[in-house]
Amino acid sequence: MKKYSYNSVFLLIVVFCLISCFSVIGFDSGILNNQVYESEIESYQNYISKSQEKELERYYSKNNIRPMSKEYELSEKKLESRASIVERLNEIDPSCQWNTTPTVEKDLASKYGTNPTNTYEDMDYIQDAKNGIEDWPSTKESIGCGAIAMIECLNYLAETLHYNSLNKFTSNNATNQYNKFILNRTNRSYNVLTETKSTGWGDAGTSIMPSSFVSGANAVLNKYNLHRDSNDYLINVTGDLVSNPKNKQGRIDEIKQYIDNGVVFVMWTGAEFGDFSTHYVNIIGYEDWQGVDANGNTVTKTFIKLNFNWNSTATVYMDSELLSRPTMGLIRFEFKYKNVNLDQSYMQIGESYNNDEINKMFLDENGIGTRISYQRAAYVKHYSDAESTKIDGRYIVLSPNKVGAGEAFLEGVVPILIKEIHLDMSWWRIKDRYTKSQGQLKLQIYDANEESWVTVFDFLRDSTTVSFELDTPTRFVFKIDQNTFGFRIYAKYDNPTSTRNNGRIVLHGINVFG
DSSP: OOOOOHHHHHHHHHHHHTSOSSOOOOOOTTOOOHHHHHHHHHHHGGGSOHHHHHHHHHHHHHTTOOOOOSTTGGGGSOBOSHHHHHHHHHHHOTTSEEOSSOSEEEETHHHHSSOOOOOBTTOHHHHHHHHTOTTOOTTOOOOOHHHHHHHHHHHHHHHTSOOGGGOOOSOTTOSSHHHHHHHHHHHHHHHHHHHSOOOSOSSSSOOOOHHHHHHHHHHHHHHTTSEEETTEESEEEEEOSSOOOOOHHHHHHHHHHHHHTTOEEEEEEOSSOGGGSSEEEEEEEEEEEEEEOTTSOEEEEEEEEEEOOBTOOOEEEEEGGGGGSSSEEEEEEEESSOEEEOSHHHHOOOSSOOSSOEEEEEEOTTSOEEEEEEESEEEEEEESSTTSOOEEEEEEEEOOBSTTOOEEEEEEEOSSOOOEEEEEEEESSGGGOOOTTTEEEEEEEEETTTTEEEEEEETTSTTOOOBSOTTSOEEEEEEOOSOOSEEEEEEEESSOOOSSSBSOEEEEEEEEEO
16 A cells, blocks of 8 residues: 555545535544555545645645644534623633623624524425425435535525525415515525535535535526626635635634625535534624733634524534634635615505606615616506405516506616616516507616617517516616616607506516626
């Protein structure tokens, strides 16, 4: 049997201890016995080329990554509450007078108002997604923690950061808004499971490598028109595909920067992380705790707040001391452009059609304003029964075809240069459709130099089909090359004859990026 160098043995153990949330290759006290691990190394050596081995060996050597001792065993247990943090602090240094509350508390909710929902394997929509895959092997009883962490990120982007592009279902014969919510979560989960490559190792064969997490997440975003290639994206997933070379404080600083900036991200770990070993978790915040030591000096200790996922609904804390371990990394969801929320909850359009223009101004969390103007637009209920008692959806609708009207529009002026617009649109029903000989239906942008609206797209031209099905709107993606802050969806019916609100165009979802 070939003898391996210290670095080579450790390298292979580091690489392959990452592969599963189910199997662990351990090491003890920082001193390795080749004979103990030769059988494992022999079985894995076919999976890594000699050039890769040497390249990674140089990487670990250059960044001084070595096995850790058990000096911080106390930090390996997950903490369920702040009371557990106080208890831990007193165990670490009983002579220190620790505060009973954190001096600094930051999480994603500090910026966006809410944190990601703790996601776990037994959620019905995740099981529905798995069951919907015909060739899902019977041996894969689990879906793995990496997939769950990715699903949690996508749900947060769609439901809290208002990336409406991540939704597919609007009505789909759902009887209420909650059913649509679950359908979209199921659809996103299905795409995660089908687009992310598992290793095939471990008891369930569902573990994924960090590189597969990154490529899988970007593939899913591509399905929703948010990522096309490395240079053309609205959200891009990048991260540490091998261990992050930063020291403990560097990692703490990085986590704090992400949380302060509202970045959605995931941490993966290999062995030697105690309760957090060989796992993917979603970091959602951090807390700094202070005390005064026996010499009168102020000391500070950081704890990381995270969603543990997989088979637990708990939000827990992790001692940042664990960030000194070599086998871990961070994967982040980076935003290229700001997403402007233009859903109903933001625009607050009324439930009755207005013949006069209405103007509103809204401020985001940074106090930056967006102006919304609309005419002959309403937030309309749709009923699934003839008696109009069962509501199955509510939609923003333009209606130009009514005597005395003839024109309808929704206009937005945003505080950023518009780079891209995503629009999901359908007719209310086939009888509402009109043609270019009868009127206009266009996406336009505002030319400040000419002080006029310029047409980007004509929805009534012969080659365009806008869906007639309320359940399945057409998704349009527009790249905007001109410098503009304003856009509008403009509808005109030349000779309105209807005494009711007809010619109805439904705006299911609008995302403006800039």
